[in-house]
Amino acid sequence: MDTVEIALTVNRERVRRRVEPRKSLVDFIREDLELTGSHVGCEQGVCGACTVRVDGALARGCLTLAVQCDGATVETIEGVAASGEIADLQAAFAAANALQCGFCTPAMLLTAQELLRDNPTPSGAAIRTGLSGNYCRCTGYHAIIEAILATARRRREDGRG
Numbered sequence: 001m002d003t004v005e006i007a008l009t010v011n012r013e014r015v016r017r018r019v020e021p022r023k024s025l026v027d028f029i030r031e032d033l034e035l036t037g038s039h040v041g042c043e044q045g046v047c048g049a050c051t052v053r054v055d056g057a058l059a060r061g062c063l064t065l066a067v068q069c070d071g072a073t074v075e076t077i078e079g080v081a082a083s084g085e086i087a088d089l090q091a092a093f094a095a096a097n098a099l100q101c102g103f104c105t106p107a108m109l110l111t112a113q114e115l116l117r118d119n120p121t122p123s124g125a126a127i128r129t130g131l132s133g134n135y136c137r138c139t140g141y142h143a144i145i146e147a148i149l150a151t152a153r154r155r156r157e158d159g160r161g
Contacts, residue, residue, distance in 0.1 A: 006070040010035070011079025019066045026050040026061030029076055037077035037106045041135070048134035051107035052076050058114055077106035086113050089151050096147040100138035107134050112148045122152060 003018040010033060017032050024043075029035050029052065041049035043062045050061035053075040080086055086109050092098070099105045108131065115122060115130035122130065127145045136144065 004067050004070075006067055008069050008071060009073045011074075011076055011082070021065065021067050023066045024050075024062050025052065025054075025059070025064040025066050025069055025074070028066035029061060029074070032066075035076050035078050037081075039103055039106070041103070046133075046135070047104075048107045048111065049104055051110050051134070053080070053110065058110060077110060080110060080113070086110075088154060089113060089116075089147070092147040092151045092154075093144070096143045096150065098139060098143040098147040104134055104136045104138075108136065108144055112144075112151070116148065116152055116155065120152060120155060122148070124149065 001020050004021050005016065005018050007014065007016040009015070010029070015033065017028070019028055019032065026038050026040055029038055030040070038052050038061050039049035040062060041047035045060040045063040048060070051058055052061045053059065054064065054069060055072050081090065089109055089112055093105065093109065111131055111134050112127075115127065119126060119130075124145050127148050128141070131141065131144065
């Protein structure tokens with residue numbers, strides 16, 4: 001099959017690769033760039049495990065083709081975590097035992113960060129709605145919601161929310 005050259009920025013690093021036009025963004029990230037924090041789950045955009053940021057907005061990596069990201073800025077959980085942007089969320093998730101198998105955790109963290117950016121004082125119901133596109137088969141969501149509420153509370157106390 002023919003390949004297409006793409007150039008994009010992933011986690012603040014410029015990359016250029018040849019890819020098959022049908023290759024999904026999540027497969028490109030995992031296979032070509034060896035960044036395995038984003039997971040392949042349902043491959044239909046329903047479970048949210050493949051969530052990444054494209055040009056600052058959350059996107060389903062399984063529904064986005066790598067060629068669509070030519071010229072784009074992509075952030076994966078590895079890049080967002082390395083920046084320290086979600087360190088408080090990560091600590092809250094660990095403290096609340098809001099992760100078990102970890103499969104959904106990267107997407108939950110990215111989604112929670114966006115939720116808190118858009119609504120620094122969410123209710124439990126707003127968090128449930130915000131997370132509705134991310135499946136967790138292990139936790140029952142209670143601890144995840146508690147971790148996000150705790151992070152929102154701490155950010156307000158620190159003057160960041």
